[in-house]
Amino acid sequence: MQAAPLYKGELFRWRVCPAATRHEQPIQRADMNRRTIFSPGEGADSRTIDRRGVLIGLGLAGAAAFSYLNMPKALAAPIAKDRFNRMIPETAGGWKSRKSSELVTAAPDPLSDKLYQNLETRIYEGDGLPTMMLLLAYSSVQQNDVQVHRPEVCYPAAGFPIVSSKAVSLDFDGRRIAARKLIADRGGPKEEILYWVRVGRDFPVGWAEQRLSMALANVGGVSPDGLLFRVSTIEGASGYSPDALEKFLQAFARACSGEFRDNVLF
Numbered sequence: 001m002q003a004a005p006l007y008k009g010e011l012f013r014w015r016v017c018p019a020a021t022r023h024e025q026p027i028q029r030a031d032m033n034r035r036t037i038f039s040p041g042e043g044a045d046s047r048t049i050d051r052r053g054v055l056i057g058l059g060l061a062g063a064a065a066f067s068y069l070n071m072p073k074a075l076a077a078p079i080a081k082d083r084f085n086r087m088i089p090e091t092a093g094g095w096k097s098r099k100s101s102e103l104v105t106a107a108p109d110p111l112s113d114k115l116y117q118n119l120e121t122r123i124y125e126g127d128g129l130p131t132m133m134l135l136l137a138y139s140s141v142q143q144n145d146v147q148v149h150r151p152e153v154c155y156p157a158a159g160f161p162i163v164s165s166k167a168v169s170l171d172f173d174g175r176r177i178a179a180r181k182l183i184a185d186r187g188g189p190k191e192e193i194l195y196w197v198r199v200g201r202d203f204p205v206g207w208a209e210q211r212l213s214m215a216l217a218n219v220g221g222v223s224p225d226g227l228l229f230r231v232s233t234i235e236g237a238s239g240y241s242p243d244a245l246e247k248f249l250q251a252f253a254r255a256c257s258g259e260f261r262d263n264v265l266f
Contacts, residue, residue: 076140076225076263084118087260088136093251095124095132103133104151104158124248130239132248135230138264142199142214142226150207151182151193151230160184160191167205170196170246172253175266178203181245183235193232194245198266200224227264 090097100123116137124132152162164183169176179196196203200217204210217224233244
């Protein structure tokens with residue numbers, strides 16, 4: 001029995017596109033001159049999507065601009081380290097200062113470089129006077145994730161637990177500020193500490209107040225500067241008296257320039 005003859009068209013289709021033959025899908029020649037015709041509404045949908053994208057883009061750009069314009073603005077300018085150090089008085093009353101790295105400070109961490117723009121530690125000594133250990137830490141901008149470290153954190157972390165803490169009020173020529181007095185156990189003589197924290201124009205005496213001051217400043221569009229002022233002495237040391245810290249603070253404040261008192265200390 002002879003096989004049916006193959007026509008030229010069938011032979012061409014088998015050799016060139018076997019898949020089309022198996023699925024019995026005829027090959028159609030492309031008409032290069034044929035126009036593309038959209039179904040009704042197809043072009044309108046594209047235009048609707050384009051308009052929607054434009055509106056979304058404008059909304060995002062507006063939100064970004066609003067956020068930028070409402071970012072808290074820093075009111076204080078950074079102080080160069082050399083200038084900051086020169087602003088600290090070399091003498092205060094009968095005390096004379098020397099640099100020291102012996103004081104308790106915050107443990108280094110990934111945020112330590114951002115924590116303070118200026119950090120200075122001094123020892124003040126004088127004949128017949130108790131030795132004073134001073135720490136000044138200042139930053140022109142306080143952020144929610146980077147704020148001044150209080151001694152209640154630093155001292156226990158260094159192995160010196162806080163055994164007494166109370167809020168006190170200090171008066172500097174009629175200017176009253178809120179501060180805190182601590183006693184740290186050093187495993188022998190106790191260290192008496194007097195410090196205050198300034199956030200903008202506020203003097204919060206605890207973490208909760210400190211964060212509230214930050215939040216209120218940010219709501220007002222301000223990123224405040226911040227200061228930690230800490231002075232301490234050893235109980236029972238030569239020349240010690242219960243009011244030794246207060247006497248030193250008065251002498252120190254009087255020795256400071258008006259610029260340093262008004263823009264950094266208070």
